[in-house]
Amino acid sequence: MFSSTGNPYFTAMPEDRMQFEITEGSAIKHPRYSGLLNAWTLSFVGALVAILYLVYSRPDPYWRILKFLPDGILVTFQVTTASIFFALLLGLLTGLGRVSGNRIVNVVASTYVEVVRGIPLLVQLFYVYYALGRYLQVPDMVAAVLAMSVCYGAYMGEIFRAGIQSIDKGQTEAARSLGFSKRQTMFLVILPQAWRTILPPVGNEFIMLLKDTSLVSILAVTDMLRRGREFASETFYYFETYTLIALIYLVITLLLSRGVAHMERRLSYD
Amino acid sequence: MFSSTGNPYFTAMPEDRMQFEITEGSAIKHPRYSGLLNAWTLSFVGALVAILYLVYSRPDPYWRILKFLPDGILVTFQVTTASIFFALLLGLLTGLGRVSGNRIVNVVASTYVEVVRGIPLLVQLFYVYYALGRYLQVPDMVAAVLAMSVCYGAYMGEIFRAGIQSIDKGQTEAARSLGFSKRQTMFLVILPQAWRTILPPVGNEFIMLLKDTSLVSILAVTDMLRRGREFASETFYYFETYTLIALIYLVITLLLSRGVAHMERRLSYD
Amino acid sequence: MTKAEPIISIRDVRKFFGQLQALRNVSLDVRKGEKVVIIGPSGSGKSTLLRAINRLEEVDAGQIVVDGQNICSPEVDINLMRQELGMVFQSFNLFPHKTVLENLTMAPMKLKNIPREQAEAKAMELLERVGIKEKASVYPRKLSGGQQQRVAIARALAMNPKIMLFDEPTSALDPEMIGEVLDVMKVLARSGMTMVVVTHEMGFAREVADRVIFMDHGEIIETGTPEHFFVNPEHERTKLFLSQIL
Amino acid sequence: MTKAEPIISIRDVRKFFGQLQALRNVSLDVRKGEKVVIIGPSGSGKSTLLRAINRLEEVDAGQIVVDGQNICSPEVDINLMRQELGMVFQSFNLFPHKTVLENLTMAPMKLKNIPREQAEAKAMELLERVGIKEKASVYPRKLSGGQQQRVAIARALAMNPKIMLFDEPTSALDPEMIGEVLDVMKVLARSGMTMVVVTHEMGFAREVADRVIFMDHGEIIETGTPEHFFVNPEHERTKLFLSQIL
């Protein structure tokens, strides 16, 4: 027997000049990846050049805006990192709860996930900040981080659950049969293996969280967007301010997403 | 040879009383699903009962709030459906562009995806609404729908791309060898098969979009959340208003997610 | 070897995949009504050659003339040309979202604007020919591999092609189904269709082929009648290959 | 059959999986140092029985006493009990994030608080016994199946169990690796370890087993010496099974 499987290669047929085409190109090995790669470079370099150009060519609003933002950018990062930290903790607990054999723990964790994923983040932010504010006396930043963590904890929980469930059950059986308790099995055998599966989606959540911290600007937490809004409301440079802010977000998230892609590739290799 | 693969079943070991446990339960066939199912029922019934209870037991703020909201809920749905419609259109174009063999079309589509995914939705909303507002004279609803569609179009594009790429290349070859053009192949052979893969994630995007329409409240589009904020700003019933709004969002998204799960199961069967 | 009126004429065709040369100066003429069987080890370029004939692969040098048209030329309407060239794949590639009947009527209706009734009548006739008329309204996934491949042949025939190309049509099939597909192909051969078949079914080659072509490393090594091949092959590589396969 | 001092005593054990009864009134005693081989067709309940012994499966009725302790009782510290019962799986189940040495030292260090040096010395000794000392610092994925299974045996032995349970330890292995694992098991048998082995390796059974048990449909059908089984089995089902397998 010689050939038995279909030919996995397909060739380009450049004869048609239609606008949208089915890819059949084989020249590029990973057309998807390299497509985005080029788009990445284009977007990143484009955003950077645009920022520099605007600041140099029209320093009047743009350099003023840029000078106005740094503490806001810092707050954005602070909220993001603090939130991701607590979201990870909460996500770990939730993930463990979701795979728990204990019916009650399981339902509690699942309900948390269902409820939190069913309510818009903005509503949760308002709720924690203003509504619960009456009963829970916390500073702004803490309220913002709390709301973000509770929300993202649910998503993280699903990531942890998937990561834990991706580990072969034979690992659990082997550990248990050696005499490890359930807890030891989880923390010594399952989780140390699961992090490879967990890390890349966590990276994506980090980026999403960074973007979503823009919502805290509504709570008078002076993040980057809030600073921009303040500037614009004073100077009426709405267009210029939002342009610059969008570009800065873009640069930051593109850098992060490159990092995540890099991590993903490294994890998938060895 | 008798057994050759590992035993796929695992049994419950209820001997430990620790808080977090590794699931080994086999009584439930799909522990994950039924876990969420119960959580779903719990959340849904809980939210409904809470709404009814609050409205009946304390009609003073709650019934007043509820009466204040309906036109806002309508706006939320209008923005959601209009946005999903245009996002689907844009997503189709983007998906086609992302799989296109035409380098320029490909890079344009990919850059669109990269840029839009790199900027927070809220910033995009501000940008389209206020920044572009000076140059683009559009009514607020249109601006909101435009911003939401542009943002979600990028995500939809990735869904379409994945759906298209999930179809075996043999289908393309068979269609082309019968004499179909690339366009005919795409629209007669590939897309009609791809919708099965595309529909469930589109359903999820729909739910996410519904939640994200809460952001348009910041643009003075009087959606459900804005109506609630208006009510609260006059009556100072912050806690009550946000409670009710969160519950209503929860009921709506839980209903929708049940629908999506149902669709997903039906599609995966036949 | 080349007689008058070749319906396919391949001249000095070369094809590279990156560094790898899949076709090296291949020339081949196929006359109207001729049955050509291509054999050779895996990776020898059989599929590439077959696919080049209807431009599923673009060649890098040389020319391929089918029915008087240079299919490599950018001026040629390749979609029209391909209607002349029925192709059958190893993996059937039926359209799973269409019934068997729709699989057969789709191309004629969309591409030749044949009215539905007429297309369906033709389709039923073809399904009868390949022996699965009763499955007309069924979806492909309900069919066995052999049935699917017979539908795929009928689908190609529905466009009234002048030439049929087969790329290992039976090698994805369970042994008990190979026969039914080969039978359909034999009937088709007897009807006078021009056929180019890549296959390892030597019984079929012996019975049907006017000419057998042995390829290796992208080259045509040897050409001859089935008798010549199975009784008295010239080249060492041909002998080796045949000894392995028979 | 039951002599003094059974180290495993299984009494009227039943196990249901939903409707399916996987074990029907199974009773079995294993003496200290005895080698018991369990054979039987797929789905007959061999694995379930073996796994019940260290409570990887909970039984629904009956009792299992291991080394004087009723392991079905909720009072028993099952994690301590399991340290007495080494288990080897068909699929090795080495910990892929740990080196071979760490695979062996992890349980003794964490569960018995044995200091690292001591645990490592013991581990190296065991690795030498199973013949792969040189792979101590390697990660499991770099090992062949046979090597992995030998490490798995050494890992189980590192806890100094009184009893070793084997569930088809060689059936996931390529034929050329089966021998090396069986050899390790034979050496272990000669050292006086109590062993319960589910296997289809009849040569091993003949050479090592004190007793062979044939199971079918969740029941023990026949028990005897290897000679009894291979020369003169009583039951029809046993005969049928042996005729298929030998």
Place this chain on the structure above:
Amino acid sequence: KDIVIASDATWPPMEMLDSSKKVVGFAPDLLQAIGKAAGFNPVIKNVAWDGIFAGLIAGKYDMVSSSVSITDERKNAMLFSEPYFEVKQAVIVQKGSGIKSAADLTGKTVGAQIGTTGYFAAKALKGVTAKTYDEVGLAIEDLYSGRINAVSCDDPVAANYALLQPEYSDKLEIAFILPSEEKEYYGFAFPKNKKGEENVALVNKGLAKIKADGTYDAIVKKWFSAK
């Protein structure tokens, strides 16, 4: 003694941010003077308007100074100082829109900041669609780009936007002042509790002092001399 004061600094010239992100304006100057007179240190915090009272009730700060008009509903929920400034509701329109009186607004959309007396006044007008914004500047921006027909807000703010911002003064104008039976005054808001009562007394004391010694008039002159 520190008193933490919340201010939505998007309400020029009453309170706004300068380029060093400090809250400045009429009210901050007034508060400095009051603090000096009454012996406390005002710590001004920039807070979003929507929810500013929720924060006060929740105890996130001691007092709100954010051009808050004293209304009966608000008095139910919080304590107020003595009035410190009289305001009227002004209606800003695009030049040449032909809107001259409340009657001309029928069928039109009027924007206002959420939860302000400007919004309440717009809502009270018959046949008018009232639209809320998080900041008055955003409403003005929408008026400027033609999405709405008018904006109603406190007259000093309206004057600032319509007359002083060069970009807007070309295109916008104050059409009229909304008639109202009662006079409307700004007051500082405090939570209804013991600490709130103490602070009200303290602030009232300081306010009375600076009104008496002429400091108040000097501050008014500084910020509203253009009028």
